[in-house]
Amino acid sequence: MESKIKEFMKLVKVRNQHEPEFLQAVQEVAETVIPYIASQEIYNGKNILLRMVEPERVLMFRVPWIDDSGEIIVNRGYRIQMNSAIGPYKGGLRFHPTVNLSILKFLAFEQVFKNALTTLPMGGGKGGSDFDPKGKSDGEIMRFCHSFMAELCRHIGANTDVPAGDIGVGAREIGFLFGMYKKMRNEFTGVLTGKGMSWGGSLIRPEATGYGTVYFAQSMLETRGDTLKGKTVTVSGSGNVAQYACEKATQLGAKVVTLSDSSGFIYDEDGIDEQKLAFVMELKNVKRGRINEYVEKYPKAKFFKGKTPWGIKCEVAMPCATQNEVNGEDAKTLLNNGCYVVSEGANMPSRPEAIEAFQGAKILYAPGKASNAGGVATSGLEMSQNSLRINWTRDEVDERLKKIMKDIHDSCIKFGKKDDGYIDYVTGANIAGFVKVADAMLAQGVV
Numbered sequence: 001m002e003s004k005i006k007e008f009m010k011l012v013k014v015r016n017q018h019e020p021e022f023l024q025a026v027q028e029v030a031e032t033v034i035p036y037i038a039s040q041e042i043y044n045g046k047n048i049l050l051r052m053v054e055p056e057r058v059l060m061f062r063v064p065w066i067d068d069s070g071e072i073i074v075n076r077g078y079r080i081q082m083n084s085a086i087g088p089y090k091g092g093l094r095f096h097p098t099v100n101l102s103i104l105k106f107l108a109f110e111q112v113f114k115n116a117l118t119t120l121p122m123g124g125g126k127g128g129s130d131f132d133p134k135g136k137s138d139g140e141i142m143r144f145c146h147s148f149m150a151e152l153c154r155h156i157g158a159n160t161d162v163p164a165g166d167i168g169v170g171a172r173e174i175g176f177l178f179g180m181y182k183k184m185r186n187e188f189t190g191v192l193t194g195k196g197m198s199w200g201g202s203l204i205r206p207e208a209t210g211y212g213t214v215y216f217a218q219s220m221l222e223t224r225g226d227t228l229k230g231k232t233v234t235v236s237g238s239g240n241v242a243q244y245a246c247e248k249a250t251q252l253g254a255k256v257v258t259l260s261d262s263s264g265f266i267y268d269e270d271g272i273d274e275q276k277l278a279f280v281m282e283l284k285n286v287k288r289g290r291i292n293e294y295v296e297k298y299p300k301a302k303f304f305k306g307k308t309p310w311g312i313k314c315e316v317a318m319p320c321a322t323q324n325e326v327n328g329e330d331a332k333t334l335l336n337n338g339c340y341v342v343s344e345g346a347n348m349p350s351r352p353e354a355i356e357a358f359q360g361a362k363i364l365y366a367p368g369k370a371s372n373a374g375g376v377a378t379s380g381l382e383m384s385q386n387s388l389r390i391n392w393t394r395d396e397v398d399e400r401l402k403k404i405m406k407d408i409h410d411s412c413i414k415f416g417k418k419d420d421g422y423i424d425y426v427t428g429a430n431i432a433g434f435v436k437v438a439d440a441m442l443a444q445g446v447v
């Protein structure tokens with residue numbers, strides 16, 4: 001088996017030599033799915049995984065725009081249309097200076113499996129730009145988004161490819177992107193998700209990723225007759241996912257003690273309650289400030305410059321910032337401090353050594369493609385509402401989200417439960433996602 005995996009990875013590496021994040025994501029899937037393929041007659045000799053690692057289409061384009069000083073700036077735009085076997089391409093757009101082909105291909109690849117797990121008919125895609133929204137005026141953000149969509153609008157559509165938000169892309173950006181799509185194509189459709197409530201958005205979509213990550217942690221704890229009540233939780237990031245993970249964990253009786261951004265983390269021993277979180281939301285979403293301003297408002301809290309929160313004692317950790325933010329040493333520290341639940345809100349936040357440490361210690365560890373799937377699942381619900389031209393209530397969407405998170409948890413158990421009862425959520429999520437997409441690909445032939 002080892003040699004089969006090595007042989008497969010050799011082929012993938014030759015084609016994608018300079019894409020470390022993409023190779024990292026593929027390696028994890030290969031290690032868990034190749035042994036399964038070998039055990040199932042129907043998938044043998046069909047090169048399905050080899051087809052899955054090759055995007056159906058990669059778009060790369062120039063995004064020129066004019067900044068407030070009158071200078072012409074050129075950014076690079078991308079859309080990876082990874083797999084459409086079970087539905088239109090679906091996945092977010094990331095605007096961050098680190099964006100490149102490797103990052104977006106890893107995200108698109110993960111998205112294929114994640115979307116399959118949601119039980120909804122969505123293929124996988126991802127896109128974005130190396131544009132840095134930090135410090136830009138609203139006018140600059142608008143001009144950039146309009147230029148980006150002026151090209152992207154030819155390649156997407158409500159039945160073709162439906163983008164949404166990710167790092168650096170929230171409600172404001174989705175608004176500008178939607179406006180230009182509508183102008184260029186002269187149609188009002190559900191081509192993007194994460195829209196505003198008065199123009200086709202869904203209740204709970206802003207909350208969904210963070211809430212879902214907490215619901216998943218709850219399901220994992222239930223397998224051990226445990227709950228979130230009274231637990232100390234560390235959260236990284238302070239953006240969309242982190243904010244709502246903090247909100248739901250607090251509502252369920254846990255105490256969230258950290259938040260972070262790329263400049264460092266804050267530690268509030270008393271817990272980040274509803275009122276303090278409202279301050280963070282205003283700071284990050286309206287004033288677009290930095291997390292260290294939290295300690296100016298709440299002087300009992302401490303700011304640790306340039307550090308991540310994984311040295312703080314907790315029972316539950318929720319990485320909600322970015323990829324590879326938890327390394328092997330961080331994992332050991334978390335384990336030594338008594339952490340026994342890790343529910344990932346971000347995509348691939350744990351490095352392979354960290355995952356190995358978590359699973360070696362047999363703690364409850366959920367990979368992002370399972371635990372953060374609530375965001376895209378609710379995007380799927382937004383698409384359904386757009387097609388029906390109706391809006392569901394907050395409770396209705398939340399109930400559907402809870403059910404989907406529970407179904408994902410069940411799928412992980414189905415394919416990931418070991419003989420000793422330990423649930424390997426990585427294997428479970430990868431195989432469950434693979435089976436759904438692979439069966440559709442087999443039915444559709446070599447396309």
Ligand code: NDP
Nearest residue numbers: 166167168209237238239240241261262321322346347375
């Ligand atoms: P936001 O842009 O709202 O927030 C991102 C947060 O992460 C910010 O606090 C940001 O800090 C921090 N961050 C970003 N990059 C880095 C970095 N390189 N090092 C340290 N901190 C960093 O994004 P989201 O909350 O939407 O996304 C967070 C994660 O969740 C991502 O991995 C994303 O792919 C994933 N995700 C998002 C979903 C969604 O629906 N939005 C759905 C599923 C997963 P700073 O402001 O300093 O950059």
Ligand code: 2IT
Nearest residue numbers: 091092164166375376379
């Ligand atoms: O990584 C993700 O799942 C997202 N950024 C959300 C994608 C979506 O289409 O809602």
